[in-house]
Amino acid sequence: MGYVAVKGGAAAIENAEQFSMIRRAGGASELLKPDQIREQLHFAVDRVMSEGSLYAPELAALAFKQAAGDSLEAAFILRSYRTTLPRLGYGAPMNTDGMRPIRRISAAFKDIPGGQLLGPTPDYTLRLLDFDLKDESPDHTRRMMARLFKDTELVDPLPERFPKVVDMLRREGLLVPRPSAGGKDDRLVDITRQALTFPAPRSAQLQTLARGETGGMLALAYSNMRGYGSVHPVIGELRVGYLPLRYCNHVTGEVETIGDMLVTEAEVISRIGETDGPARFSLGYGLCFGHNETKAIAMAVLDRAVATGEPATPSEDQEFVLTHVDGIESMGFCNHYKLPHYVTFQSELDRLRNIQAGQAKGEEIRS
Amino acid sequence: MKYTDSEDRRTPPNGGESIKSRLLRVIGSAVSGQVAALLDGLWASGRFVVQREPRCGLIMCTVRDPFDTPFHLGEVLVSQAEVRCDRQPGCGVVCGDAPEQALLLAAVEAAELLGCAEMLAPVADAVRRLEQTKADHAARLSRLAAATRVRFDSMKKERVDFDSLGESCE
Numbered sequence: 001m002g003y004v005a006v007k008g009g010a011a012a013i014e015n016a017e018q019f020s021m022i023r024r025a026g027g028a029s030e031l032l033k034p035d036q037i038r039e040q041l042h043f044a045v046d047r048v049m050s051e052g053s054l055y056a057p058e059l060a061a062l063a064f065k066q067a068a069g070d071s072l073e074a075a076f077i078l079r080s081y082r083t084t085l086p087r088l089g090y091g092a093p094m095n096t097d098g099m100r101p102i103r104r105i106s107a108a109f110k111d112i113p114g115g116q117l118l119g120p121t122p123d124y125t126l127r128l129l130d131f132d133l134k135d136e137s138p139d140h141t142r143r144m145m146a147r148l149f150k151d152t153e154l155v156d157p158l159p160e161r162f163p164k165v166v167d168m169l170r171r172e173g174l175l176v177p178r179p180s181a182g183g184k185d186d187r188l189v190d191i192t193r194q195a196l197t198f199p200a201p202r203s204a205q206l207q208t209l210a211r212g213e214t215g216g217m218l219a220l221a222y223s224n225m226r227g228y229g230s231v232h233p234v235i236g237e238l239r240v241g242y243l244p245l246r247y248c249n250h251v252t253g254e255v256e257t258i259g260d261m262l263v264t265e266a267e268v269i270s271r272i273g274e275t276d277g278p279a280r281f282s283l284g285y286g287l288c289f290g291h292n293e294t295k296a297i298a299m300a301v302l303d304r305a306v307a308t309g310e311p312a313t314p315s316e317d318q319e320f321v322l323t324h325v326d327g328i329e330s331m332g333f334c335n336h337y338k339l340p341h342y343v344t345f346q347s348e349l350d351r352l353r354n355i356q357a358g359q360a361k362g363e364e365i366r367s
Numbered sequence: 368m369k370y371t372d373s374e375d376r377r378t379p380p381n382g383g384e385s386i387k388s389r390l391l392r393v394i395g396s397a398v399s400g401q402v403a404a405l406l407d408g409l410w411a412s413g414r415f416v417v418q419r420e421p422r423c424g425l426i427m428c429t430v431r432d433p434f435d436t437p438f439h440l441g442e443v444l445v446s447q448a449e450v451r452c453d454r455q456p457g458c459g460v461v462c463g464d465a466p467e468q469a470l471l472l473a474a475v476e477a478a479e480l481l482g483c484a485e486m487l488a489p490v491a492d493a494v495r496r497l498e499q500t501k502a503d504h505a506a507r508l509s510r511l512a513a514a515t516r517v518r519f520d521s522m523k524k525e526r527v528d529f530d531s532l533g534e535s536c537e
Contacts, residue, residue, distance in 0.1 A: 259462025
């Protein structure tokens with residue numbers, strides 16, 4: 001069976017694209033501007049940046065508009081775009097204790113230094129549909145903001161930094177010194193330049209999870225939490241805040257802070273780790289671009305799960321987890337089945353007909 | 368590139384933090400047209416030549432996990448430009464698709480390394496205004512976040528010695 005070339009269809013493809021555009025923009029409503037998306041649909045934009053693995057809010061908003069709200073497609077567009085740009089270099093490695101938090105909670109300790117900051121979150125209010133949003137007016141929003149800023153005028157601003165809760169556990173010797181994923185391989189690899197090999201070094205594992213797809217990671221982490229695994233996570237600390245990006249200026253040789261990025265960080269404390277020494281807690285770590293708490297927690301759970309010495313479930317198997325969490329890969333593979341498979345299917349059809357013909361012949365001989 | 372823990376600020380011969388470092392911190396707060404006006408002012412001197420037109424590129428953001436293992440979080444879109452003031456090169460790199468900002472940063476760096484304080488006076492004034500604007504905005508947001516702080520009252524105290532963290536946030 002040879003390859004069959006197919007011709008034609010260019011006009012149909014062009015028309016299909018136009019039809020798609022008309023579905024997105026051909027209605028009676030005002031056309032969305034990317035800055036409206038960036039500001040008002042920020043969770044969607046953050047998700048696109050995180051899964052596209054490119055911090056660029058304006059471009060992520062544009063991709064979200066182009067994809068008509070399909071976050072997987074938007075992340076795909078963004079990740080494709082990054083391949084057209086040169087890599088100028090690497091940022092200076094930084095610890096996240098330099099984060100300027102806007103939200104910071106702990107489910108492990110109630111009295112943490114600096115207190116718990118709820119920050120911008122709908123977590124503690126009821127999920128009731130807000131019909132007032134149908135006729136939301138800019139004037140009303142401005143008045144509400146002015147009142148809120150006035151009400152908080154006498155509140156002391158936050159300190160620039162907060163100590164990490166897990167540092168306390170570490171100093172008391174209650175935390176395992178290091179996860180065992182990847183056979184304690186500390187090489188710094190870049191999965192955009194090097195293919196994943198297993199067992200993967202910890203750096204490759206964290207980079208893969210950091211750009212994983214939220215839903216896929218959540219499903220795997222959820223399976224582990226529900227009993228198909230052994231991680232019972234307690235959130236030691238969850239932070240949302242701004243991390244500075246530091247980069248070396250090649251003219252002066254100085255390291256400069258060239259901007260900052262909104263990130264979400266989760267540190268989950270799990271049951272006592274099986275270590276050679278004294279019994280200790282183990283830690284799972286999650287960090288991703290933007291405000292995406294579900295993903296950061298799921299990442300932390302999976303990070304801890306794959307550190308299990310003898311994987312007994314899919315979510316504990318490093319190779320299984322890392323090869324299935326990338327949304328662009330999985331979506332691409334899923335959707336490739338829409339492409340013509342005429343030749344392979346024709347071959348299957350021929351085989352099936354031959355088998356049926358053989359079976360019919362056998363029936364005739366027996367009767 | 369090997370990084371050390373050097374401070375990301377330069378101390379010019381006259382002391383204090385460089386205008387370039389201060390500009391980097393606040394340039395994101397500049398309104399449309401402000402950066403272009405400052406650039407026009409510098410360009411009018413006739414001493415600047417663009418060595419590398421502004422271009423977008425990527426910087427891989429590298430972070431450390433709580434166990435001090437470095438890993439790549441993802442790439443960040445940046446703009447980069449290179450300029451010469453007389454024979455002195457200057458480089459500007461800033462987050463986002465911001466060609467004019469990158470050019471201005473490069474020009475300020477070159478002029479500053481050359482010691483042209485007079486030429487940079489309008490930029491220094493603009494930086495001071497932007498610093499005030501940004502500080503006000505940051506303080507408002509900080510107070511807003513602080514207003515969401517919660518404290519729990521409980522009869523039973525946790526057996527945790529947070530003093531071991533060595534710092535207080537009160």
